[in-house]
Amino acid sequence: MKLARYGLPGQERPALVDPDGQLRDLSALIPDLTATHLTPETLDALRALDPYRLPLVSDPVRLGAPFTGTQKFIAIGLNYRDHAREANLPIPERPVVFLKATSTIQGPNDPIIPPPGFSKLDFEVELGVVIGSVTRQIPVARALDAVAGYCLINDVSERALQMEAGGGQWALGKSCDTFGTVGPWLVTKDEIPDPQALTLWLDVNGERRQTGHTREMIFTVAQLISYLSHYMTLTPGDVIATGTPAGVAMGENPPRYLQIGDTIHAGCDLLGEQRQRVLAPGSSFSPC
Template identity: 50%
Template sequence: MRFLRVGPSGAERPALLGSDGTTAYDLSGITPDIDGRFLGRLLDGGAAELAALAEQGGLPVLETAGQRIGAPVARPPKVVCVGLNYRDHAAETGAELPAEPVLFMKASSTVVGPDDEVLVPRRSEKTDYEVELAIVIGRTARYLDAPEDADAVIAGYALSNDVSEREFQIERGGTWDKGKSCETFNPLGPWLVTPDEIADVQRLGLRTTVNGELRQQGSTADMIFSVRHVVWYISQFMVLEPGDVINTGTPAGVAMGRPDKPYLRPGDVMELSIDGLGTMRQTLGKA
């Protein structure tokens, strides 16, 4: 199943995308939003009920033409990120492969729609792009016993852009968070895709273009720590809650790792995609 949120920022309506890939069904009579509570219900048998409703014509059609698509999850309780989780990305930045997942946080307020404008921060010279597979949590996870237990708490996956300001991140002291939490720095969507729609989450292609130039082309097969391992590992250090988002790292090709350092400027256009999870497009503006 593929879920989305349609409408102006702060007034999105929850929807289910039909099997034809174009018709959206309004879920606002079932849930006020696609949030942690809804995702928990989804994992507890709600998915089958929704599928039956859709097949029986029990859901009204929602017009999406010309409408804004919001992030597929209402403002997450938290956004947890994994750094240096692709072998080729670690190599391009000159970093050693980590022995354990590198974790940092992004402010949940960074999450915006997949085609919303991304703002280059004031005094920024090193704004960068990162195409990432995002995991969306549907059940509380604390101290999972093994990586295999992650399957029971994952509600779905989404396409994410972990936008980063490298000077703020690396050169301004402290942790990475200040270079990761600028406003609009986490476009997400267009859909939340349930695990049953993905044949193999560790075999998905990822791509980024900037102004039509291919910058990133990788595969989740190159992850150092798998999706299951990442969820299990994070649960040893913090409680994951329904609605939380985990960004799982980016492949090679970021501006920081390229010889010409082609950082983003206002007016640039980013297009990102992941197999089965859709495409997003953002124009850069000024904060």
């Protein structure tokens, strides 16, 4: 099952994707798709619906983030060996964990608007894991039981803030508004039996810059969930961005950072595609 939200920012309505790839409105059944709807019981009830009996959503529409109410946006750094090498950093022995502000979260095709004075704007296509149950100290063997579904993420970064300002400000460099594009869908875990069998890619201005496969992760999805749950309680709607493969702008010689007007096109088999355009600092929000 693929779940989505559509409409103007702040006015999104819940929807699911029917077998023909068309959006079907769910708002007569639930007012919005929130973290509280990501539990196994609610997802089973939605899965039991006949999508063809739901109202068809007319195109074109803006897609928002596929659910709302995320309490924690957890990200993992250096989780692909090739990315660690291009960053000239050692392979981590334990997951590198940082938090992104939940206010970064936006729709898959919404523009990226960097902060004033930005200089090293970067992209990172990632597999996102969405938690569906309260999870504490879960063993690796059962960790995927905690998953509601998966989504595509662009973990946008301002590297000058992340790596240089004040000795490095990871949370700040990763948490500027518009730096967390999520979607187009939440794909429930029954459609993705193995999260380590997915291909990720990202283009800038039509040029392929990133290609990777989740089998190359240093720490698997199950390992990450188990590890995190031993230090913090995971709750429905929490998002884990599981790291990016090589090809980011920072890793090139010389680096090719994003510029105003650049377009990004990212995708993952089974998880859909996103497109963003980089606008000037201070630009008004204008969905793509």
